[in-house]
Amino acid sequence: MVDGKKAVCYPPSTLDHPPSTLNPPPIIEIYTLKNYKLKELRTYTSTEWLADNRKKYRQVFDRYQTTYVYAELSFYNKLFDIEDWDIEVELRCFSLKKGKKELCILPFRRKVSKYDHTVYVREGWGNKSEGAFWKKGTYYWEAWIEGEKVATKYFYIEDPGDEEIPGLNPFIEVQSIKLYEGPYDDVPEEERQYYRQFSAEDTRYIYVEIVLRNMLYGKAWHCELFTKFFNDARELKGQVVRLQRIEKKDEWIKITAGWGSNVKGSWREDRYTAELIFMDRLIAAIPFEVEEEFEKGIPGVILPDRLAPVILSPEVEDDDSFEEVMAKMEDLIGLVDIKEQVRNHAKYIQFLQLRKNRGFEEKDEINVHSIFIGNPGTGKTTVAGMMGRLYRKMGLLTKGHVHVVDRVDLVGEYIGQTAPKVKSAIEKARGGVLFIDEAYSLARSTEDTKDFGREVIEILVREMSNGPGDLAVIVAGYPKEMKQFLDSNPGLKSRFRLNFEFSDYLPQELSVIAEYACREKGVELTENARGKIDEIIVDAYRKRDRTFGNARFVYDLIEKAKINLGLRIMSLEAPEMVNKEDLAVIHLDDVQLIRLDRTQELPNIPVDEGLLQESLDELSHLIGMERIKAQINEMVRLVRFYRQSNRDVLNSFFLHTVFIGNPGTGKTTVARILTKIYKALGVLERGHMVETDRQGLVAGYVGQTAIKTTEKIDEAMGGVLFIDEAYALTQRPTGGAQGDFGDEAIQTLLKRMEDNRGFFFVFVAGYPDNMESFLKANPGLSSRFDKILKFEDYSPEELHRIALMMLSENDLIPSPEAEEHLKNYLSYIYEYRDKYFGNARTVRSVVQEVVKEHNLRFAALPAEERANMPENLLTLEDVASLKMDKTDFVFNKKTIGFRASGGR
Structure with missing residues (x-):
């Protein structure tokens, strides 16, 4: 019989005669008849189930991502579809860190079903906390079946030195x-x-x-x-x-x-x-x-952090001599002053090296850290690469490559993330140049001590002061912002002694760059097309500001012309029959079709006359604010005229509006009416108004405010975003706390106001003094809000009319004596008002008070007497609680409204 371990067989010659105990025949023992056949032993850590009962098998694991390491023993069932049977299995784990050490023995007794063709035994060892149990070293699992070792599998735990940062590979x-x-x-x-x-x-x-x-x-x-x-x-x-x-x-x-x-x-x-x-x-x-x-060719590679394929190739060994690198520097278009400065800097370094070779001792090390100041596209990154190569030729750097980063690559979103990201960037640049573009963004505010950009600066200062060296740090950005960056840390100025100012390219230099761009893109310009390109360049140069793209602008220009060439060719009936030469020639028409500034179109929605009249009537029935009504009516006439004559409303009117006024002056009410007016004119697609304040825009953690603000803007798209008490975005939290993220909300808001111009409007409201400070807090704010509506305090007469309107809403008619007393009282509190005076809100409080007194008086009357009196008459007795005595009323600063004292 077969028992899975041993079978006994007799030779064929003994089959005719029973075996004798005195003269036993020879015996053949067979040990290979087992109920299983080993498949494999594998290791994994992820318990995620995959297709075909598979796991994420591997042998190398990151210590900080590892909880349990599992062994999977698999074997084939030889008694498949015959019978069930039992098996004893042991999984043993050993460490080889300091000699062989047994970590665990895991015994199992399993019933193998006849329906299972392949049997899996899985078990793990470790701790549920990542990085708590497994340390760097070599380990292995052993599998034993029925007391026999059948398989061994090695695995390795590796320690990158720091816990992994999302998006970064520490290995x-x-x-x-x-x-x-x-x-x-x-x-x-x-x-x-x-x-x-x-x-x-x-x-x-x-x-x-x-x-x-x-x-x-x-x-x-x-x-x-x-x-x-x-x-x-x-x-x-x-x-x-x-x-x-x-x-x-x-x-x-x-x-x-x-x-x-x-x-x-x-x-x-x-x-x-x-x-x-x-x-x-x-x-x-x-x-x-x-x-x-x-x-x-080399295929494009898709990396996890890139949307488009990139060409990757190993760093090419730089065989050029120092003189050849300098000659290539001289071949760069323009940059006359920069070339001379780099040349002189290189000569001075050679002079210092000569002195050192002759025995002179220098107190200071040779400084290779630089500041590049200039607009985009002025060649800063190109020159940084040249300087890296020059430093390598002079023995100051071992590799000379350039690693380009910006704020996103250096600053983490949470506490503890920034330092590892900066360390990783520095080590990638070690031996070459760490080029930090828009470095000023690391010092957004001199007061914001919780901004992690400051942590980046501190690490950079330490690296440049006491680091192992073999690194040149180049920071780049606009002049004004770079000055703020250098002032943000006392140690920065002393580390950056080299300043290079990159001027905008001249039109004739940009024209040469255009020729170079054509050669790179495999196209050429006809004479007329070249003339038109030069015309566009000169016009853009005259209108340039600090965001002018210089060489980037020219490359984009040629790229757009090439696209138009392609569209022209492909519009032909038989583009495949076009001569090869014609596929590379850009004509004048291709250049003339270039659109540098694409304006977004308004939705073509007809004027809703009914809604417009309803909204204007609602506006006209408001008490007071005659100047604001006139401004709005004037704008309505102009917008309506522009729409009817098919003229551009967006570029003629700045409809982002500032509402300035004290409490209760009607800012929110007018904002709602104005939103309806814009909807009626067809200027807004949806015409709704989303009301919010600081709390609705600002979050408590770095990176969250932009998301929160963006969500609120998206909600308002097609309508109006109304920000009440907008000045709070520029004010520090109560108690002088630092780390406010209001500025992040403003930056996000400004960008969307420009990017989505005409597709939503922003209304900001607040008190006069505070709103003036708000508009001055950021240079971009005042330019975005061209229209300002100022809401004056209501006059005593207007307050009286508001009170009568509110009484009418409560179905009350004041007697002449009561009305006179109410009018005098409103004039009195107006005379003694302060900045917390609530205007219409104060009137509402007063009206609520007298309505309450009226109801209490009626409630105290007997039923038969109450039946003989008019219920809607407000008497002098009802308003008698309104005392014209300064000691008998207070302004409630907490609610910025009015609370009458002396009530019952």
Whole structure:
């Protein structure tokens, strides 16, 4: 019988005679008859279930992402569809950190069902807190079945040194990805031909050549990289896993992974993607095609933080001499003063090096940190690259490359995120130039101590003062803002001693740049087209402000002309018959079709005469504010005329409006009416009004205010965003607390007011003194709000009319004596009003008081007496509680309204 362990067999010659105990026949023992056949032992940490009962199997894990490490033992059931049976299994885990150490023994007794073709035994060991149990080191799982060791699987825990920051990989950085074709045993590097398209007929294996920068330079660790090949239907064609030990001295990690067959034709014509997975995360995707023919080139790579493919290639060794680098600097268009300054700076460094070689000692180290001041597109990044190469030739830097970052790359969203991001950026730039674009954004406010940009500045100062060196820091931005940046930290000025001012390119220089852009984009201009391009350049130069794009503007100009060329060619009946030369020639018409400023169109909504008249009637029935009514009626006539004559309303009227006035002067009421008027005129698509204040726009954490403000703007799109007490956005929180995010809300608001011009309007309201400070708090505010409506305090006569209107709403008619007393009382409180006087709100409080007195008087009367008196008559007795005595009333500053004293 078979018991899963041993079977006993007799030789064929003994089958005719029963065996004797005195003369036993020879016995053959067979130990291979088992009820199972081992499949494999694998490790994983993620408990996510995937298709076909799979897990995210791997062998290398980040300490700070690891809770439990699981072992999965799988074996085939030889008694499948025959009978159930039992099995004893043990999973044992060992550490090799300091000799062999047993971590756990996990025994199991399982019943194997006859219905299970493959059996899985899974169990893990660790702690539910990430990083608490597993430390850096080598470990392995052993699997034992029925007391016999059947499999061993090693795994590795790696420690990047810091907890991982979302969006940053502390282990590797993708530097280069290329594709090539070859046989099973690969192709020597020097013989590889790189393709972005492969031939279906001649392709054997498609290899991915991967170059990664080792971000843990100086540490030994294990890198496990999965390369998965998918067809266009996202079906997995193949997978290659590379497990490689990285030594301390390895700055670069080079890996190749290929899939295919030595038999040509295993790749069908289709679109494919090779995806690189590191620690369960996609780090790059490489789209490529298999067609009829090979096409040489480097494919675009899709990175997780990029929307469009980018070309990655390893850093090219710079073989140019110092003089050749300087000559290339001289070949740059324009930048006359910059070239001379860089040349003199380089000569001075050579002079200091000469002194050092002759035995002179310098108290200060050679300073390579610089400030670049200038508008966009003036060549700052290009010159930074040249300087990096020059510093390398002079032995001041080991690599000379440029790593470009801005605020987003350096500043974290939460406490503890900023320092690791800055450290990562510095290490990526080590040996070259750390170029910080718009560096002034790191010092947004001299008072905002909770802004994490300040933490970046402090780390930079420490790095430039006491760091290991081999780094040049270049900060760039506008002149005024860069001065604020340098003043934000006392140590900055002393570290940046080199100032380079990049002037705007002259029109003739921009014209030369246009020729260069044409060569780069593979097009040429006709004589007329060139003349028109120069005309556009001169006009843009005359109108330029500090946001003028210089070279970027010119490149964009040529790109738009090239697009128009393409549209013209493709509009022909047979574009494929056009001569090759004509595909590269930009004509005058192509340039004339360029639209530099695209204005957004208003929705073509006819004037709603009924709603317009209703809104104007509502406005006219308001008491007082005659000047505001006149302004609104005037604007209505003009807007209506512009709409009827098909003229541009958006560029003729700035309909973002400031409402200035004391409490209770009708600001919110008029804002609502004005919104209805704009809706009636067809200026607004929806015509609704979203009311908010500081609380509705400002959040308590960095990065959240912009989101909150954007959501409120999106809600108001097609209508009006009404911000009450808008001045609160520029005021510090009560108690002098720092770290206010009101400025972030204003910046977001200003950008959307310009970007979505005409698709929504902003009304801001507040008290006179505060609103004046609000408009001066940001230079962009006053320019965005062209229309200001000033609401004066109501006069005593207007207060009296408001009181009568409110009494009428309560179905009350004052007697002559009561009306006279009420009128005198309103005149009295008007005379002694202060800045907390509530105007119509105060009148409402007064009316509510007398209505209450009236009701109490009636409630105290007997029923028969009450029946003989008019209920709607307000008598002198009802208003007698309104005392014209300064000691008998107070202004409630908390509610900015009026509260009468002496009530019952």
